[in-house]
Amino acid sequence: MAKYQQAVQTLLDEIGGKANIQAVSHCMTRMRFVLVDPKKANEKAIEAIPCVKGTFTQAGQYQVIIGNDVATFYQEFTKYAGIEGVSKDAVKSAAKTNQNPVQRVVGALGEIFAPIIPALICGGLILGFRNLIGEVNLLGGGTQSLTDVSQFWAGLYNFLWLIGEAIFHFLPVGITWSITKKMGTTQILGIVLGLTLISPQLLNGFSVATTAAEDIPVWDFGFAQVQMIGYQGQVIAAILAGFVLVYLEKFFQKICPEVIRMVVVPFCALVPAVLIAHTVVGPIGWKIGDFIANIVNMGLASNVKLLFAALFGLLYAPIVMTGLHHMTNAIDSQLVNTYGGTNLWPMIALSNIAQGSAVLGMIVLQKRNERAQQINIPACISCYLGVTEPALFGVNMKYVFPLVCGMIGSACAAMISIGTGVTAISIGVGGLPGILSIFPEYWVNFLLAMLTAIVVPFVLTIVVGSRKLGREERGLVTAGAPAAAESVPETTAETASQTPAPATTQQADNVLTAIADGRVIPLSDVPDEVFSQGVMGDGVAFEPTGDTIYAPADAEITVVMADTGHACGLRMNDGTELLIHVGVDTVDMGGDGFTLHVSEGDKVRRGDALITFDANKIAAAGHPTTTMLIVTDPGAHSLVTHTGREVKHGETPVAELG
Known part of the structure; x- marks a missing residue:
């Protein structure tokens, strides 16, 4: 049976x-x-x-x-x-x-951008800092910036653009690489495709809108000409091109004999993909951009400008997510040249602020989620300095509701800005420093709009997030768990007076030692409700600093995840059953980045290596490296755990079976 x-x-x-x-x-x-x-x-x-x-x-x-x-x-x-x-x-x-279709699209975008988020955060901070030192006229009676009066700041401003350009102008390379990685095709081909979209042989994508059609270089094939246009900073063209390459490669992988596959498939996939990118995908992208630009221009000059302001404020953040927002620079430049100012740019700056304020709400909601704060705080700072991509892709799009709250706040602020005639002297200064580009006579009006862009998204995010976010996403401890500082050891109620045993290389059979070098934390801090709520059993978790997981005691390996390599089960000599699980949701990685050193039935000693993992691959896949040691079947034992300190594998006691 x-x-x-x-x-x-x-x-x-x-x-x-x-x-x-x-x-x-x-x-x-x-x-x-x-x-x-x-x-x-x-x-x-x-x-x-x-x-x-x-x-x-x-x-x-x-x-x-x-x-x-x-x-x-x-x-x-x-x-x-x-x-x-x-x-x-x-x-x-x-x-x-x-x-639903929206969830699928957002999910796909999230998976594509997850590996790129660290670069976006870094680039956002760099560009925001460059805005402050090079674009804001703080000196000389409002006529000079730091770079105008100091060679050091001018040199730093120019140097930092090396990194900023690599991240944002060359973003298509990261996108096409990420798509090939996500779809399991050849990643180097994705990188090469991305490079062909931003090659220096092409007219820079940021210059297309201001270049006359007859001055755009072309490839002349005799029977047809193809414009040599770059797609620096473009997202839609890069995504479409990436998927064209992926499906071409998969098609040729299926029909091509294995013996010649390495030679034939890359050529047959890459060459058509590049051609399609420049003849079909690119032109479609620019047509979409032109359509949006024309709608914006009509809205600014119409009698329903308040409605336009509401729509523009509401939709600008999603437009940024497509990369099409760069088209507004041409409109702003034309307005400045024709009318001596622009009332479009203030709304853009307000949208930056609104999305940053939504992230600020997330910072408050997730104040006890240290991992989330590592993204939230830099993204918020970057957003307030005028660069929204880290906030949009790293935080707001991930949870969706902060994005919507920011859009609503942006719409309200944009209506105030347009309704009161706020006009900017020039473009280039976004976020909170945006007020320095506004004509002084409109400062009070713009401050009112700024206040709206700060308060409305912040309050909405707090209200909605308090209902939407789960306990583990907010970093809250489970009901009844001690809220003490992390430096205080956690123990069971029956043995609260006990103190952790000193670290030693010799341990009793009932002692579980650290399975990794790093920091041991309470199980309730794990961002996974199955573990944090103790569903699988009591135990501890680790934030590892190394790349190897070790046996916590002498035991027999009872089960391994051979196909994924991210977890294993053990049975101690007294029958106590343990579970070791590396990372959160790392099963989705399919074994990429994990190496098992044991098999089912193996006998291991305390401190023997069990699993090796690649922390960079786990992070790139968007998963925490938090590793759990769970006592799934303690038998007749009680468990005392010791957390909140740095530990060494095989030596430091983290739990005792009573």
Whole structure:
């Protein structure tokens, strides 16, 4: 008789039957279902199954928490149900069918931009700082900037552009690389494609709007001419070109014999992709940009300018996300030359402020989520200095509601700006310093608009986020967990008077030592509700500084995730069962960046290497490296944990079995 016969029968019935299962897979602790109709799942009945520790829905997947024995349960379930399990990537793809088109598009953009976020944050801070020292006239009665009066600041201003240009002008290279990485095709081809979009042989994309058509260089093929236009800073063209390359490569991979694949496929994929990028994708991108520019110009000159202001303020942030916002520079320049000023630029500066204020709301909401703050704080500073990409792609688009709150605040502020006639002397100074580009007679009006752009998004984000964000996203501890500072060791109530044992290379059999070098933290701080709420059991977590995970005690390896390499189960000599899980949601990486050093049935000693991981790959995939040590079955033991300090693997005690 199967071990889980009754449980799998009940689960199949309560989940809606075989017909309701679109796909199923499993990770180290959970069954992962994609359901045809998630509403058919009887959550209460499923959680009442003895071996089920809980359920939740995430990213279109209905997840049933089983524990270390999930592999056995999975095999019995799929056999009884008469269905075949699929890969985790297939489950992830199938889960997208439970998302609406907007969710799928936003999700795809998020996956493409996740590896680029660190560069965007760095570039945002650099460009914001350059704005302050080179574009803001603080000296000489408002006529000179720091770079005008100091050779040092002028040199620094020019030097920093080397990095800023590499990040923002050459953004298509990062995008095409990220797409090929996400889709599993040849990444170097993606990089080469991106380079062809920003080659110095081409007319710089930022100069196209101000260059006469007859002065644009062309490739002359005799029967046809193709304009040599670069796509510096463009997003839509790069995304479309990247996917053209991906699907061409996949097509030729299928039809090409393996013996000549390495020679034929790169050529047949890359050359047409570059040609299509410059003959189809590029022109389409510019047509979209021209359309937007014409709409903006008409709105500024119409009798319904307040409505235009509301729409422009509402939609400017999404336009930035497409890279098409650069077209507004040509409009602003024309307005300055014709009328001696522009009232378009103030609305752009206000949109920057509004999105930054939404991030400020996230900073308050996530004040106890240290990992989130590492992105939130730099993104907010960058936004307030006029560069919004880090905030948009790193924070606001990720959660969606801050983006919408910022858009609403921007719309309100834009109406005030246009309604009171706020006009800028020139373009180039965004965010909070934007007031320095406004004619002095409009400063009071612009300050009122700025205040609106700060308060409205901030308040809306706090109100909506307090309901939308989960406890783990806000970095809050579980109910009843101590809120003490991290430097205070965490212990169970029964042994609160005990202190952690000193570090030593010799430990008793009931002592669990650190599985990694780094810092040990309470389990409640883990950004995953299954672990942080103790669903899988009590334990501790680590923020590792090295790249290897070690055995916490003498034990036998009972289970390994051979296909992903991110987790393993152990059984100590007294029967205590342990789970080690490297990173959060790292199962999605499919084993990329992980190396298992053990197999099921192996005997290990305390301090033996179990798993090696690549922290950079985990970060690039958008996952935390937080690693959990869970006592899934303590038997008759009680557990005392010691957290809030730096530890060394194999030596520092982190838990004791009483």
